[in-house]
Amino acid sequence: MSEKSDIDALIDLMARLPGLGPRSARRAVLHLIRKRGPLLTPLAELMGRVAETARECLNCGNVGTSDICAICNDEARATGVLCVVEDVADLWAMERSGTFRGRYHVLGGTLSALDAIGPDELRIPRLVDRVTAEGVEEVILALNATVDGQTTAHYIADLLRDRVALSSLAQGVPIGGELDYLDDGTITAALTARKRL
Amino acid sequence: MSEKSDIDALIDLMARLPGLGPRSARRAVLHLIRKRGPLLTPLAELMGRVAETARECLNCGNVGTSDICAICNDEARATGVLCVVEDVADLWAMERSGTFRGRYHVLGGTLSALDAIGPDELRIPRLVDRVTAEGVEEVILALNATVDGQTTAHYIADLLRDRVALSSLAQGVPIGGELDYLDDGTITAALTARKRL
Numbered sequence: 459m460s461e462k463s464d465i466d467a468l469i470d471l472m473a474r475l476p477g478l479g480p481r482s483a484r485r486a487v488l489h490l491i492r493k494r495g496p497l498l499t500p501l502a503e504l505m506g507r508v509a510e511t512a513r514e515c516l517n518c519g520n521v522g523t524s525d526i527c528a529i530c531n532d533e534a535r536a537t538g539v540l541c542v543v544e545d546v547a548d549l550w551a552m553e554r555s556g557t558f559r560g561r562y563h564v565l566g567g568t569l570s571a572l573d574a575i576g577p578d579e580l581r582i583p584r585l586v587d588r589v590t591a592e593g594v595e596e597v598i599l600a601l602n603a604t605v606d607g608q609t610t611a612h613y614i615a616d617l618l619r620d621r622v623a624l625s626s627l628a629q630g631v632p633i634g635g636e637l638d639y640l641d642d643g644t645i646t647a648a649l650t651a652r653k654r655l
Numbered sequence: 656m657s658e659k660s661d662i663d664a665l666i667d668l669m670a671r672l673p674g675l676g677p678r679s680a681r682r683a684v685l686h687l688i689r690k691r692g693p694l695l696t697p698l699a700e701l702m703g704r705v706a707e708t709a710r711e712c713l714n715c716g717n718v719g720t721s722d723i724c725a726i727c728n729d730e731a732r733a734t735g736v737l738c739v740v741e742d743v744a745d746l747w748a749m750e751r752s753g754t755f756r757g758r759y760h761v762l763g764g765t766l767s768a769l770d771a772i773g774p775d776e777l778r779i780p781r782l783v784d785r786v787t788a789e790g791v792e793e794v795i796l797a798l799n800a801t802v803d804g805q806t807t808a809h810y811i812a813d814l815l816r817d818r819v820a821l822s823s824l825a826q827g828v829p830i831g832g833e834l835d836y837l838d839d840g841t842i843t844a845a846l847t848a849r850k851r852l
Contacts, residue, residue, distance in 0.1 A: 464701060464704050464705050464708065464709075464720055465705060465709065465718065465719070465720070467701055468698075468701045468702065468705050471694065471697060471698045471701060472698070474694060475683045475686060475687070475694075476679070476682050476683055476686050477674070477675060477679035477682060477683060478674060478675070478683070482673070482674035484744065484747060485673050485674060485744065486672045486673055486674060486675070487705075488718070488743055488744055489672060489673050490672070490702070490705075491705065491709045491718055494706050494709065497668065497671060497672075498702055498705065498706040499703075499706045500668060501665075501668045501669070501702055502699055502700075502702035502703040502706055503699075503703070504661060504664055504665045504668060505665065505687070505695055505698055505699035505702065506696075506699040506700070506703065507661050508661050508662060508665050508684075508687075508688065508695065509691050509695045509696045509699055511661065512661075512662065512688045512691065521662065521685070521688055522662070523661055523662070546685055547681065547682065547685055550681060
């Protein structure tokens with residue numbers, strides 16, 4: 459069926475997206491073909507444009523469409539507080555909460571002895587430079603509560619301890635969380651960090 | 656954040672695909688940006704090409720890149736057997752099984768009094784024409800085993816009863832199916848249509 463090859467190739471590529479398999483890729487492609495005008499054509503154009511313009515911010519590692527991202531360019535966010543995250547997805551999650559008004563630093567992963575990822579594979583040297591260059595007063599270590607995330611947080615804390623104030627996200631019961639469904643570690647953390655009313 | 660707008664717009668469009676929500680659309684877009692060369696650029700090109708070339712086969716309603724699809728053009732498939740399906744997705748599913756070597760007719764939905772879908776909204780008049788024009792000897796009604804699907808099958812059967820042999824897909828226990836997980840209707844159908852060994 460050489461005639462259908464473009465459509466088949468599109469299904470194969472779509473199936474390589476995270477969260478889609480062969481079946482959902484087929485459904486998505488049929489949907490795209492049916493909604494050609496409102497969905498497929500604009501999607502093709504946007505993807506082409508993003509493929510050309512998307513790049514990592516040279517300063518913080520965020521993904522944007524210019525060499526320095528909108529957050530780094532925003533003077534109102536030069537608050538002297540830097541939030542260190544593992545990944546752009548984590549930065550986006552922090553931004554959605556709308557609470558943090560400082561700047562970010564995306565490490566691009568965590569230290570991992572197994573995968574031979576040391577400080578120089580991450581954006582850690584650049585973080586140290588920024589702390590000096592931007593007059594940072596506080597570094598919030600918003601790394602994931604995993605073993606690798608916490609190892610990385612300790613490493614960075616050791617590096618920067620004498621130069622800036624350090625903090626990490628509070629650990630405890632998630633909003634809306636039910637105790638019955640929480641793991642023991644979370645309950646222990648929430649109990650240890652309990653607040654007086 | 657006007658600077659990020661192309662990426663945000665891409666996330667919004669991706670979230671409108673079936674099977675993706677806002678969260679998985681964000682993951683997919685980050686993945687696409689990271690795999691720009693091997694994934695995002697070819698995907699943008701393919702989507703653009705498919706948006707331009709994809710069309711419905713004028714004969715059977717299959718989706719392809721020319722006015723008459725590869726199956727309708729394939730002389731080896733002029734076997735006199737026509738398989739009627741609701742949807743292109745059903746046609747693809749039949750093709751994956753690799754068993755059927757005749758041609759298809761895609762109705763584009765089912766009759767539905769509630770949604771005001773009558774025979775003329777579907778490709779039913781064209782089916783009647785094809786039966787005559789292509790010298791069809793058997794019509795397989797491979798419609799879904801839903802109320803609307805079976806109503807449509809009965810309607811078509813009444814139309815064509817005097818002109819061609821009609822058949823429908825066998826109903827019974829799916830291959831690999833466990834009785835314990837099957838609904839009562841399927842077990843009843845399988846029992847009624849039991850085969851002597």
